[in-house]
Amino acid sequence: MSAILLVAIPLLVAFLSILVKKYAPYLLIIVGLFNLVMLFLLQDGGVIIGGFDQPLGINLLLNLYSRIALILINALIVVIACLNIKDYGKYGSILLLAMAGLNGLVLTVDLFNFFVFLEISGIAAYLITSSNKKPTNTFHYLALGAVGSSLFLFGVIILYAMYGTLNYGAMIEAIAANNNYAEVVLPFTLMFIGLGVEAKLLPFNSWVKGALGHSNTMSGPMIASVYAAALSFVLGRMIDNLFLFQGTLLTIVTVLLTVGILLGDFMAFSSTKTREILLFSSVAQASIVALLFVNGVVAWAVWLIIANALSKTVMFLVINKATKEVGCDETKSLQGLFTKNILVGLAFTLATLSVMGLPLLVGFMIKLNFLTALAGAGQIWLIVAILIASLVEGIYFVRLLVKLWYKGENEISVKYNLSFKVVFVVIALALLAFGSYTAPMNQIDNSVDAVTEVVNNG
Amino acid sequence: MASIEYLILILVGASFLAYLFTKLNTYLGSVFTILATMFVFASLAGYGFGMGLDTTVNYLPWFTFNQTYLGFYFVIIIAFVYLMVSFFHPYYLGQYKYKDSYNMLFLLSLAGIIGAFYTDNFLQLFFFFELIIWTTMFLIPQGKSREAAVSYFGFSVAGSVAMLIGIFLIFSSTGQLDITSGLAAISGTNAIIVFILFLIAGFAKLGAFPLHIWLPIAHGNAPHPFSPVLSGALVKLGAFIGILALVRIVPTANLLVDSINLPLGQWLVAILGSISIVFGTLMAIKEDDAKKLLAYSSMSHGGYILVAFSLMNSVAFAGGFYHILAHAIASAAAFMAIAAVARATGTTKMKELGGMIHKMPITYLAYLVAIISMAGIPPMGGFISKWLIFMAVINKGMIFVAIAIFFGSVGSFLYVFRPLAALFLGQEFREYKHVKEAPIMMLIPTFILMGLNVYTGVFPSFILNFINNILGELGYAALNVTSSSIINVFDGQGILNPALISLVFAVGVFIAFIIFILLKKSRSVSLMDTYTAANFVHDEHLLHYSVDFYAPLERLYEKHTNWMTKFYESLAKKVKEIGNLGKYLFMSKNIGTTMLWIITIIILLLWGVAL
Amino acid sequence: MIQYAAIILFVFGLYGLFTNRNVIKMIVSLNVMEVGLNIFIISIGFTYDGIAPILSSTTANGLLYVDPLPQALVLTAIVIGVGTTALGLAIAKSIHKTYNTFDLDEMGDKE
Amino acid sequence: MIINVLVGIGIAFFAFVLQTSVAGLNRKIVGRLQKRIGPRWYQEFIDIFKLLSKRSVSHGWIFDFGVIMALGGIIGTAMFMPITSNIVAFQDYDNFFIFVYLLAVGMLGMAMSASGSGNPWASIGVMRALTTMLAYEVPFLIVVLTIINLSGTSSMTGIQIFQQTAGNNWFILALPLGGIVGFIALMGMLGKKPFETYIAPAEIASGPMVEYGGKQLGMLFILHEISVWIEVTLFVHLFLGGATNIFEFLIKYFAVYTLANLISNVNGRFKIDQVVTFFYKWPLLMAVTQAVIAIYFGWVI
Amino acid sequence: MLSTKFTPATKLSKAEIDRKWWEIGDFFRRNSLWLLMYCTGCCAIELPPAMTSAYDMERLGMGPMATPRQADILLVSGYLSLKTLRRLIYTYEQMSEPRYVVALGSCPINGGIYHDSHAVINQLDQYIPVDVYVAGCMPNTEAVMNGFVDLMDQIKHKTANGWKKYHANFEWYKENQRNSLGEVDVHDEFHE
Known part of the structure; x- marks a missing residue:
């Protein structure tokens, strides 16, 4: 009954489900629910596979941080699976593979094992994007993903060469022992770039436009919220424990991320396709999350990831469903989408307001608190950049909302079936509820993910 | 014992109830909104004047409230404007697309306003500030144009972003999030930066010179019952933040502009204020849409408020506070009159309207009283606030600001008269023969506002005494006002007895009336029978002179207006x-x-x- | 010294990805890069006169073994490389089916 | 209080009588200038009473209400005006801005009823009147700013007493440029020839007064006379040191009005935008230089 | 001169009071006659000399006024074509009472030199009541001034009541106007 089941069972069922193609989505939902139940039963603690000593043995760590991440990922996958049973049934096994990869990614504290799970979830991601019927974009994503993960492997191996261990805890102690940051810069950069490709950070995410630009109701939410959330969690864990940026590396990374935030929002401001607006805004959000981790504001970064994941799911589902029925996703052609379906419109508006960070919604509390934390750390210039970006973001989201609420010249009618509506209402209510009642948000603090003790077979 | 927190919770609850009621039937929902605003206004007025509202908080998690005279002054004015405008809802909401959300957002923004002025914590102020922005932003697209909402939101959020950066600058340099102590604690270059940032926020919300683009777009295209709220009430938020910056932080105390011993920052704000007065007046003179014209007038009055609050003496501050009240009432009344005309005729363009006085005389009187106050002419409130500002500027001897102020006050007479002549006077157009006067429900607020305009003009002592409390709270000397409302400024340099002026004016009118009555009764003739050098003109549109009313003046500056x-x-x-x-x-x-x-x-x- | 060769091979792979626009050639260059990487991993564990790290009953202790861990890692890395290449080729086939050319430039962006 | 009001009404009546007779005299002087006999000195009275006795035309209630409000406003202003430094209806309530703004009430009443008369020429006349007001008001108020700043009080009697005290002399000497600007602004206020754009009989058929006849026109003539009196007395009190006794006031009053009238009779008429550009070029420049010199450098002769 | 000490002031009836007022009014009306600057024909050239220094109309209290509302005298100076007559009648009706008409030259009397022209009316009296005729094909200025003085005397002796005649037999005048002009109040003249 250990944490390994979270990875093993989805993997096993993934391969079994290939045999019984028809029942794949149902299997997926069952496994997802099983994982969720397991998560509530398991206690925290590490797991060693194969009983070997630390450089050889692969060990997984389940603590509050990874528990939150896993609940979010599995829940979202189950929700997306339920919504897409009808038209993307045959992707059930791929989603199972993705679930296994992502669970493993979040759980493992062994660097090489991290690389393996990164590749598994990568492959699952390439297969998911292939559902967009745009092979060139998928190939683009595959090539970049492969390069990214091999760079990551390169970094890991250099670290292994220097410190002889692959385990998180041991590595952290070894680095701390001979604290000469200069020699560690190259591997950390390579690993940061490797992860940056997957986590959609600015210079490395040219695949995002292709992958999400033509996404559908299954691939959009999967890539934009599930993968983004998982990789943000993992990137956060690595930045917060392993990298601990200093000196020139810190300045370069901060510059990269700030440029990422500003440019992400400017790109969204300049695009007229609705999906492009959403994907560039999620690029900007990802850079903000990374920036928060770099500055040590871990607690609010976690809440930001969750809030963004939920809002982006709603937004992508709404827009992708509408684009499928209308055919083109230009804001002009989608005009007046909400005139007919008020409920979906309300949910979309609340999600957008939460992403913009306006009061009465959870986005505002998170934004206010992480800005106060940044101000406490004296980072005024970062606050200025984030706020300018949020101003530009506010303007293009309002421009989008105003177009969607009021009908243009041609009449469009998009029907959302009941299951979509239920999901939207639940998420919207959650955003609204936590917006005003913020007590539970203060429970976790910045040291939520301290990977310190070395998990040995002892 | 009304408590602020209950008021806010009641309003939020009322907004959801209003949503449901309006879904059932528009009239019911709007009446409910009127009752809700009336209840809030009554409890505010009842307990607020004596600072009697209790500030205990037991539901809202991290909110703390405290009462200040300054905050209460703004809340009572804005709540009053909200109440007056809510009377218009039953007649206008019928043709809006999302009428149920209209009532809901209307009450939500009122809750935001009450919260914003009763808090002493910066983040809470920002919370309510943003709440007001996005609730009002969703109301604007229900009017004529959609882009208006985007530009309104863009500028307001730019202002609030600047304010937030200022707040965090204070927090990071002094660790204080409390308004009074935070503003007092900062000094040196931080103070200058925070001063500039808060002023950007003030300018953005007031629609003063550099950040005024959204004012005509938003007010001109907002739904008719909402533009009085926009220009009467929401502009005052900018004034509130401007006061925070100008009065509480005096950053450049040492860099004095020596000839008129005013800190450099204050002097620059005065110059910007006067530019926005002149620019607002010139653009208003040129404007053809009545609502856009009144929007530019709000911009120029915003300029007056900025100049008043940058002169650093109690007379100017008293003038500024009084002007906030007088402008709020006058512009709300003017916008409501234009809204009544727009409801009856469907357009606010001056070239399509004329002769509304024949069918809507009471609306005409309401508009007349409003523009007398806006132009600052004696029997109305606008005169007293303008007089106070004039005396302060003259006493300080600031010549260039004085040029702008005098230009603004005379110019305001020009552009407020234009809708009066074009909309109301002149021949009655054929197409508006069927037009009826506004219904009784809409006339109640017009009568109240007319009475209030006259009251603030004739007996200002009660309001000026309350303003003295505010001045005391801000640490400035009180204004010398006797019980019979005789204002003595700069110990004798200027003495004003508004009651006497109104009495003498009434006596004059009585004498003129006697002369008029004694003489032979004149033969009444239709407006078509006018001296046209004996040409026979039968189309009243030809005889109505309203397009490009000030053509020779406009020609002088038409090239560089944008x-x-x-x-x-x-x-x-x-x-x-x-x-x-x-x-x-x-x-x-x-x-x-x-x-x-x-x-x-x-x-x-x-x-x-x-x- | 072998590590420099591995890094050069890795850079060749990257250069390959850089320049050519043909899908198949890009997959080949990907493989070249991964081979370079694998050689680099193997070279990490090398000690001069170490023997192959096979544990059997007959081996006497006191012998110098090559570090077994990188070799284990390489195995998995190779398997993953194969996986990605297989997927790449499958996508290349579907690209060929839709645009019946492999060159990315000739495809144009048929939306 | 009643006595003050009665004194005020007396002053207003005195104003009407004085100005009408002075205007009559001026018509005679102008006649003599043009080598003709010119009308009787009380011709203005006859004109006004003839108008009051005629039965005229009314274009609706706003047409009449505007005239009543205008005349009421002007009578109210006149009641506040001090004649000499000791004859004033309401002791130390005669603030300068009351006159500027109660005149504006008169202007608003006339403008409202003129536009209410439905004649396009009346609206054009009103537009020209308001634009001219915008033109001459700003330089005049800048000079008044200097005067109030120097004399430390904004009440008319206070300014008179300041000029009559031993040390300082009249403001027309103390502030020469200010005096010139004041006089040009007075010409604008009176609507004398160079700036008579809004009565312009040839162009817009006597502007706002086109639809008036009979008693309305009579009341407007009374209004015109009293407002001329107010403006000339303002000039006398602000620049010529007011008056200690009634005769000094009469002499100064007659001198100023005749000078203005003579200048007016030799001048043509400006176009309306020439008026605005003229006032915002030289008078404003002179007013500002005078203000800067007087307030900042303190050079007061 | 009856002494007023003893005889009680007789209570004047309403009509007499009006009469008294009317007499005072006449004095003012007589001494301030305003001309409507409506120069229809060639006799108008006589007006400038009447106004300038030689004859100085202003000493009689007379002066030119821009609009009919303000004017007392409608000066018909010379021939009247049909088109001008329509304008004249419209302007006459716009004048405020009591109003007087002074016809200069012989054309309004009997058509003058244009007697047999198709476009000119011969007798102005048919269409609007005329108080004073000043004969002469271009009467010299003295005659014009004399005409005005006659008008003033008529006002003094209450015989200048042309405007009362116009009210009295309004129908008759209208009948004549319609016969000769067709339609007085012309529509669509400028294709409005």
């Missing part, structure tokens, strides 16, 4: 270009570019570390 609009359009274009550049650089189709970026970063880093 500096700022071009500036903001190019700014938006620049951001788009940067976005496209980003897409070109980072989002290109072939993989080579991304690889290039990866390689450069690695090389850059190694070169950086290795050195």
Whole structure:
């Protein structure tokens, strides 16, 4: 009954489900629910596979941080699976593979094992994007993903060469022992770039436009919220424990991320396709999350990831469903989408307001608190950049909302079936509820993910 | 014992109830909104004047409230304008697309306003400030144009972003999030930066010179019952923040402009205020849409408020506070009159309207009283506030600001008269023969506002005494006002007895009336029978002179009237270009570019570390 | 010394990805890069006169073994490389089916 | 209080009588200037009473209410005006801005009823009147700012007493440029020839007064006379040191009005935008230089 | 001169009071006659000399006024074509009472030199009541001034009541106007 089941069972069922193609989505939902139940039963603690000593043995760590991440990922996958049973049934096994990869990614504290799970979830991601019927974009994503993960492997191996261990805890102690940051810069950069490709950070995410630009109701939410959330969690864990940026590396990374935030929002401001607006805004959000981790504001970064994941799911589902029925996703052609379906419109508006960070919604509390934390750390210039970006973001989201609420010249009618509506209402209510009642948000603090003790077979 | 927190919770609850009621039937929902606003206003007025509202908080998690005279002064004015406007809802909401959300957002923004003025914590102020912005933003697109909401939201959020940066600058330098102590604690260059940031927020919300583009767009195109709220009430938020900056932080105390012993910051704000007065007046004279014209007048009155609060003496502050009240009432009344005309005729364009006085005389009287106060003419409230500001500027001897102020006050007479002549007077157009006077429910607020305009003009002592409390709270000497409302300024330099002026004016009118009555009764003739050098004109449109009313004046400055609009359009274009550049650089189709970026970063880093 | 060769091979792979626009050639260059990487991993564990790290009953202790861990890692890395290449080829086939050319430039962006 | 009001009404009546007779005299002087006999000195009275006795035309209630409000406003202003430094209806309530703004009430009443008369020429006349007001008001108020700043009080009697005290002399000497600007602004206020754009009989058929006849026109003539009196007395009190006794006031009053009238009779008429550009070029420049010199450098002759 | 000490002031009836007022009014009306500057024909050239220094109309209290509302005298100076007559009648009706008409020259009397022209009316009296005729094909200025003085005397002796005649037999005048002009109040003249 250990944490390994979270990875093993989805993997096993993934391969079994290939045999019984028809029942794949149902299997997926069952496994997802099983994982969720397991998560509530398991206690925290590490797991060693194969009983070997630390450089050889692969060990997984389940603590509050990874528990939150896993609940979010599995829940979202189950929700997306339920919504897409009808038209993307045959992707059930791929989603199972993705679930296994992502669970493993979040759980493992062994660097090489991290690389393996990164590749598994990568492959699952390439297969998911292939559902967009745009092979060139998928190939683009595959090539970049492969390069990214091999760079990551390169970094890991250099670290292994220097410190002889692959385990998180041991590595952290070894680095701390001979604290000469200069020699560690190259591997950390390579690993940061490797992860940056997957986590959609600015210079490395040219695949995002292709992958999400033509996404559908299954691939959009999967890539934009599930993968983004998982990789943000993992990137956060690595930045917060392993990298601990200093000196020139810190300045370069901060510059990269700030440029990422500003440019992400400017790109969204300049695009007229609705999906492009959403994907560039999620690029900007990802850079903000990374920036928060770099500055040590871990607690609010976690809440930001969750809030963004939920809002982006709603937004992508709404827009992708509408684009499928209308055919083109230009804001002009989608005009007046909400005139007919008020409920979906309300949910979309609340999600957008939460992403913009306006009061009465959870986005505002998170934004206010992480800005106060940044101000406490004296980072005024970062606050200025984030706020300018949020101003530009506010303007293009309002421009989008105003177009969607009021009908243009041609009449469009998009029907959302009941299951979509239920999901939207639940998420919207959650955003609204936590917006005003913020007590539970203060429970976790910045040291939520301290990977310190070395998990040995002892 | 009404408590602030209950008021806010009641309002939020009432907004959801209003949503449901309006879904059932518009009239019911709007009446409910009127009752809700009336209840809130009554409890505020009842307990607020004596600072009697209790500030205990037991539901809202991290909110703390405290009462100040300054905050209460703003809340009572804005709540009053909200109440007056809510009377209009039953008649206007019928033709809006999302009428149920209209009532809901209307009450939500009122809750935000009550919260914003009763807090002493910066973050809470920002919370309510943003709440007001996005609730009012969703109301604007229900009017004529959609882009109005985007530009309104853009400028308001720009203002609130500047304020937030200022707040965090205070927090990071002094660790205080409390308004009074935070503003007192900062000093040196931080104080200057925070001063500038707060002023940007004030200017954005007030629609003063550099950030005024959204004012005509938003007020002109907002739904008819909402533009009085926009210009009467929401503009005062900017004034509140401007006061925070101008009165509480005096950043450049040492850099005095020696000839008129005023800190440099204050002097620059006075100059910007006067530019917005002149610009607002010139643009208002040229404007053809009545609501846009009144929007520009709000801009110029915003300029007056800024000048008043940048003169650093109690007479100017008293003038500024009084002007906030007088302008709020006058512009709300004027906008409501225009809304009544727009409801009856469907347009606010001056070239399509004329002769409304024949069918809507009471609306005409309401508009007349409003513009007398806006132009600052004696029997009405506007005169007293303008007089106080004039005396302060004269006492300080600021010549260039004085030019702008005098130009503004005479210019305001020009542009407020224009809708009066074009909309109301003149021949009665054929197409508006069927028009009826506004219904009784809509006339109640007009009568109340007319009475209030006259009251503030004739007996200002009660209001000026309350303003003295505010001045005391801000640490300035009180204004010398006797019980019979005789105002003595700069110990004798200027003495004003508004009651006497109104009495003498009444006596004069009585004498003129006697002369008029004694003489022979004159033969009443239709408006078509006018002296047209004996040409036979039968189409009343030809006889109605309302298009380009001040043509010779407009010709003098028509070439350079849109500096700022071009500036903001190019700014938006620049951001788009940067976005496209980003897409070109980072989002290109072939993989080579991304690889290039990866390689450069690695090389850059190694070169950086290795050195 | 072998590590420099591995890094050069890795850079060749990257250069390959850089320049050519043919899908198949890009997959080949991907493989070249991964081979370079694998050689680099193997070279990490090398000690001069170490023997192959096979544990059997007959081996006497006191012998110098090559570090077994990188070799284990390489195995998985190779398997993953194969996986990605297989997927890449499958996508290349579907690209060929839709645009019946392999060259990315000739495809144009048929939306 | 009643006595003050009665004194005020007396002053207003005195104003009407004085100005009408002075205007009559001026018509005679102008006649003599043009080598003709010119009308009787009380011709203005006869004109006004003839108008009051005629039965005229009314274009609706706003047409009449505007005239009543205008005349009421002007009578109210006149009641506040001090004749000499000791004859004033309401002791130390005669603030300068009351006159500027109660005149504006008169202007608003006339403008409202003129536009209410439905004649396009009346609206054009009103537009020209308001634009001219915008033109001459600003330089005049800048000079008044200097005067109030120097004399430390904004009440008319206070300014008179300041000029009559031993040390300082009349403001027309103390502030020469200010005096010139004041006189040009007075010409604008009176609507004398160079700036008579809004009565312009040839162009817009006597502007706002086109639809008036009979008693309305009579009341407007009374209004015109009293407002001329107010403006000339303002000039006398602000620049010529007011008056200690009634005769000094009469002499100064007659001198100023005749000078203005003579200048007016030799001048043509400006176009309306020439008026605005003229006032915002030289008078404003002179007013500002005078203000800067007087307030900042303190050079007061 | 009856002494007023003893005889009680007789209570004047309403009509007499009006009469008294009317007499005072006449004095003012007589001494301030305003001309409507409506120069229809060639006799108008006589007006400038009447106004300038030689004859100085102003000393009689007379002066030119821009609009009919303000004017007392409608000066018909010379021939009247049909088109001008329509304008004249419209302007006459716009004048405020009591109003007087002074016809200069012989054309309004009997058509003058244009007697047999198709476009000119011969007798102005048919269409609007005329108080004073000043004969002469271009009467010299003295005659014009004399005409005005006659008008003033008529006002003094209450015989200048042309405007009362116009009210009295309004129908008759209208009948004549319609016969000769067709339609007085012309519509669509400028294709409005």
